[in-house]
Amino acid sequence: MSEKIYVFLIRLFPADFRRTYGEESLQLFRDRSRDERGLWPGLRLWFDLLTDLAVSIPVEYRHAQPALAGDSGAQPVDGMPGFELLETTPLRPAAFLSAAFLSFATFAAISVLIVHGGSYRALWLRGAQDQRPDASRASSSVRSAQPSKGAGHQKLMSIRSKEDPTSEVAAPGSGNLMLVSLTSAQRLLPGNPAFAQSNRAQIGQPTPQDATTAMIRAFDSHNIVMFGENHGVKQEYEWLDKLVSTPQFADRVDDIVVEFGNSLYQKSVDRYIAGEDVPIEQVQKAWQNMIGAVGPPSPVYAGFYKAVRDENLKRRGKHQIRLVLGDPYGDWDRIKNAEDLGPYLANRDQWYAQVVKDEVVARNHRALLIMGAGHFLRRNGPGYVEREIRAAGANPYLVVFGTNAIGAYDDLDPRFDAWTRPAIVSLAGNWVGELPSSSVTTGGSVPATQLKLADAADALLYVAPRDALTQVNMTRSELERTAYEKELNRRMMIMTGRTLGPLPTEAEAPMFHRPQPQLNAGGQNALPPPPQTIHDPLPPRPPSR
Amino acid sequence: MPKRKLDPLPSAAFQILLSLAEEDLHGYAIMRQVEEQTAGRMRMGPGTLYGSIQSLLEEKFIEEIDLGDDAKAGQERRRYYRLTATGRKLARSEAERLADLLRVARAKKILRGDYV
Numbered sequence: 001m002s003e004k005i006y007v008f009l010i011r012l013f014p015a016d017f018r019r020t021y022g023e024e025s026l027q028l029f030r031d032r033s034r035d036e037r038g039l040w041p042g043l044r045l046w047f048d049l050l051t052d053l054a055v056s057i058p059v060e061y062r063h064a065q066p067a068l069a070g071d072s073g074a075q076p077v078d079g080m081p082g083f084e085l086l087e088t089t090p091l092r093p094a095a096f097l098s099a100a101f102l103s104f105a106t107f108a109a110i111s112v113l114i115v116h117g118g119s120y121r122a123l124w125l126r127g128a129q130d131q132r133p134d135a136s137r138a139s140s141s142v143r144s145a146q147p148s149k150g151a152g153h154q155k156l157m158s159i160r161s162k163e164d165p166t167s168e169v170a171a172p173g174s175g176n177l178m179l180v181s182l183t184s185a186q187r188l189l190p191g192n193p194a195f196a197q198s199n200r201a202q203i204g205q206p207t208p209q210d211a212t213t214a215m216i217r218a219f220d221s222h223n224i225v226m227f228g229e230n231h232g233v234k235q236e237y238e239w240l241d242k243l244v245s246t247p248q249f250a251d252r253v254d255d256i257v258v259e260f261g262n263s264l265y266q267k268s269v270d271r272y273i274a275g276e277d278v279p280i281e282q283v284q285k286a287w288q289n290m291i292g293a294v295g296p297p298s299p300v301y302a303g304f305y306k307a308v309r310d311e312n313l314k315r316r317g318k319h320q321i322r323l324v325l326g327d328p329y330g331d332w333d334r335i336k337n338a339e340d341l342g343p344y345l346a347n348r349d350q351w352y353a354q355v356v357k358d359e360v361v362a363r364n365h366r367a368l369l370i371m372g373a374g375h376f377l378r379r380n381g382p383g384y385v386e387r388e389i390r391a392a393g394a395n396p397y398l399v400v401f402g403t404n405a406i407g408a409y410d411d412l413d414p415r416f417d418a419w420t421r422p423a424i425v426s427l428a429g430n431w432v433g434e435l436p437s438s439s440v441t442t443g444g445s446v447p448a449t450q451l452k453l454a455d456a457a458d459a460l461l462y463v464a465p466r467d468a469l470t471q472v473n474m475t476r477s478e479l480e481r482t483a484y485e486k487e488l489n490r491r492m493m494i495m496t497g498r499t500l501g502p503l504p505t506e507a508e509a510p511m512f513h514r515p516q517p518q519l520n521a522g523g524q525n526a527l528p529p530p531p532q533t534i535h536d537p538l539p540p541r542p543p544s545r
Numbered sequence: 546m547p548k549r550k551l552d553p554l555p556s557a558a559f560q561i562l563l564s565l566a567e568e569d570l571h572g573y574a575i576m577r578q579v580e581e582q583t584a585g586r587m588r589m590g591p592g593t594l595y596g597s598i599q600s601l602l603e604e605k606f607i608e609e610i611d612l613g614d615d616a617k618a619g620q621e622r623r624r625y626y627r628l629t630a631t632g633r634k635l636a637r638s639e640a641e642r643l644a645d646l647l648r649v650a651r652a653k654k655i656l657r658g659d660y661v
Contacts, residue, residue, distance in 0.1 A: 010591075013592065017595070017596075017599075020595075020599070021591070021595035021598075021599070024572050024591070024595060024623075024624065025591030025592070025595060027572070027573070027623070028572050028573050028576065028591045028594070029591065031573040032573075032576075048588050048590050049590050049591075051590065052589070052590020052591065052592045052593050053590070053592060055592065055593065056590065056592025056593050056596050057592065059592075059596060060592065060596055063596075387577065390573075390574075390577070391570070391574040391577050391578065392574075393571065393574070393623065
């Protein structure tokens with residue numbers, strides 16, 4: 001709809017400008033629409049566009065070359081004079097007034113639709129439901145931990161009266177005020193009993209797809225798929241291992257760029273992934289000597305490297321996948337203190353983006369990027385890595401790992417139970433996209449904020465219910481009294497001023513624990529001040545090992 | 546037909562020249578680069594962006610380049626632009642003009658020394 005409006009507005013430019021830059025302008029509009037989703041960015045985008053139209057259209061008409069207005073109708077004949085019809089008359093002032101009026105009306109209509117569009121529909125639907133309370137309850141499949149109706153309404157009413165008193169109407173026969181119109185901010189309040197219902201009433205249903213199929217298809221229209229992972233989740237990595245061993249994936253994807261690999265060791269990993277005999281002690285330095293990791297790395301990463309290698313070995317003579325390491329090339333043998341570490345820690349996103357630009361985009365490759373979801377999630381627009389690779393000409397698609405936690409820790413949504421797993425679901429135009437990003441991506445460990453999933457990513461990977469997810473750990477028996485444990489304690493002291501703490505005894509543990517209150521937030525858990533080198537650029541890159 | 550004026554150099558055109566100083570970019574990337582280098586103060590719309598690009602192309606301060614078939618990589622075909630030697634010279638002289646202004650402003654104690 002927005003695009004059609006903009007196509008219409010482009011017609012206000014002179015014909016010559018439209019022919020030369022019409023398509024480019026539309027492409028720029030598409031790029032910005034894709035990157036600037038959500039209420040405020042959307043309004044800002046239209047404000048920019050309309051201001052730009054108001055300023056640039058008169059300028060373009062002043063400089064317009066007369067354009068052919070149409071075919072003269074006569075075939076050119078040698079020796080005979082020919083005549084072409086030219087657009088020489090500038091637009092009348094009335095046309096500018098009409099354009100300005102239309103632009104203003106469109107801007108106002110879009111603003112109203114964005115802010116209130118869903119709510120008006122909710123009014124109709126909720127009104128119908130409220131008149132049939134029994135039927136409404138029977139058809140409802142609300143969250144298990146829903147607060148009582150009365151308490152929820154009181155909470156909402158007090159907020160609503162501040163922002164939009166007119167949004168309350170009395171429900172027929174109930175004797176209570178019922179919520180029938182919510183602002184977008186109110187829809188996202190954690191613990192709001194109308195949250196799931198109102199969203200279901202307003203927007204479409206998601207279409208979960210088999211995760212492997214969906215991921216492979218994403219490469220039909222995008223040269224890069226960014227996957228925002230949750231570190232060390234067993235079920236997530238079982239799926240990733242399966243994905244890389246799917247022939248269709250290996251056929252079309254050139255590179256997998258990972259956060260869990262220190263790029264100092266790219267050479268060894270290249271040889272290992274290509275199937276050569278490389279001592280594992282040399283290869284495992286890539287994931288054991290990460291700059292960004294604090295603590296022992298999860299064994300899922302070693303498993304993933306092996307899965308890629310095994311697939312390449314199976315495909316000898318065919319297209320091979322390369323594992324590209326995106327962690328900065330800091331050498332822990334030379335890092336003695338926080339000042340040595342600072343530049344590497346501070347430039348993790350910068351280096352990752354540079355690696356993608358150099359190794360993927362510049363070579364016209366297709367790649368899967370894997371990095372912690374926090375690095376990739378969009379907040380008020382794309383994050384650093386996405387911005388950089390888009391500017392380099394890439395066309396990425398962002399999938400993030402998520403759970404069925406949709407608010408506080410106990411707010412689990414049973415609607416996810418109906419999905420065949422693992423699934424990838426597009427977040428545009430359905431209730432999944434309306435869920436709070438912070439809760440879904442952290443298993444309810446972080447309370448809901450205003451940021452919706454649809455504004456934070458393009459699609460969600462759902463591998464299992466939150467409480468079935470497990471984290472794979474290196475155990476105490478594997479680490480205790482080893483040189484690696486001693487080294488990890490040294491690194492932890494440099495990074496945080498503390499040692500590792502108790503090591504897990506079990507190889508697997510529940511992924512998302514109930515959040516505990518922070519008793520010593522300003523005491524012994526406080527991190528040391530950042531090193532002074534935190535703003536320094538990366539040092540020169542040493543030769544790869 | 547009035548010719549597009551680049552003297553004095555409009556702010557949008559100067560920002561485009563600066564955005565192309567280090568690498569060749571397409572339209573959207575130029576817009577983003579300008580937004581970044583102005584700390585978000587300037588977000589050029591398509592009309593301003595391509596109008597300025599057109600005038601810079603006419604004066605040969607920038608040139609359009611062919612980067613080959615991007616469509617192979619699943620991307621839309623985009624036009625990339627490159628700063629010409631004349632364009633770089635123009636950007637430098639504009640930057641020097643602004644630096645002169647700053648020097649005057651500092652001498653008049655309108656700006657403190659920590660600017661530029």
